[in-house]
Amino acid sequence: MRVLLRVLAPLVSLAVAALGVLLVVEVVAAWTSPGSGAGLLVPWRDWRTTGETVLWTAPPVLWIAIVAVVAGVVLLAVGLLARRHDIALTSPSPGLTVATAPRVLARLVGSRVRALDPVTAASVTASGRSVVVRARGRGEPDGLRDGARTAAAGVLDALPLARRPRVTVRATPEQPGTSKGVH
Structure with a gap:
């Protein structure tokens, strides 16, 4: 918009x-x-x-x-x-408003999720209400989903968010031959 x-x-x-x-x-x-x-x-x-x-x-x-x-x-x-959809953070002092862009939150969560060992690719979409993580990696989807959820929750816990967004993680196993790494 x-x-x-x-x-x-x-x-x-x-x-x-x-x-x-x-x-x-x-x-x-x-x-x-x-x-x-x-x-x-x-x-x-x-x-x-x-x-x-x-x-x-x-x-x-x-x-x-x-x-x-x-x-x-x-x-x-x-x-x-067409208004900005900033994510409010808790203010450090009265009269001071602190906010961050959804893109920044998505980058923080995405970098933490991509740093996990079994994750080969991840995309993150964030808003004030929800954070959606789509992770692809090696191993079982349940283990991948749990690891990505823990990593995303760790980022959200570390940030002083005024309202914690809901985290949704979708994990898919890496298909053989689709890895972009060095063989």
Whole structure:
């Protein structure tokens, strides 16, 4: 969502700036020739006549209103969902807020899990609510899962997390011939 917000923000800003420039051009044109009232770039007189004759219940007006409401809801949803999802840590003193990014937590857990002897590969996804570890290695999946869970729990215990995330570990055995190490 943040990528979408980073794309939408300049586009909406450019549209608002273009409307502002258009308004300035039209105002200057109206000041220089006050009697015409037709508008330089926008046919204001035609729009006014159309606005006076079209009813609010006409289908084009209703469709324009529906499109405007849907666009507003989409922009509102993108804005609300694009917030940072930092993980809160316990504050060392009152009035001080400490947080870390989920990526940092995932790197810490991942490096600890990858350091285990039977683990050949691991990927970690972290959020404020959960840490998901996908480990691949030699040996039984149950032993691999238990070792990875213990390593992940050790990292979480060492950090001063305000709320401890749930740990989920998925372990799969290494398939013969898929190791990327030296043979």
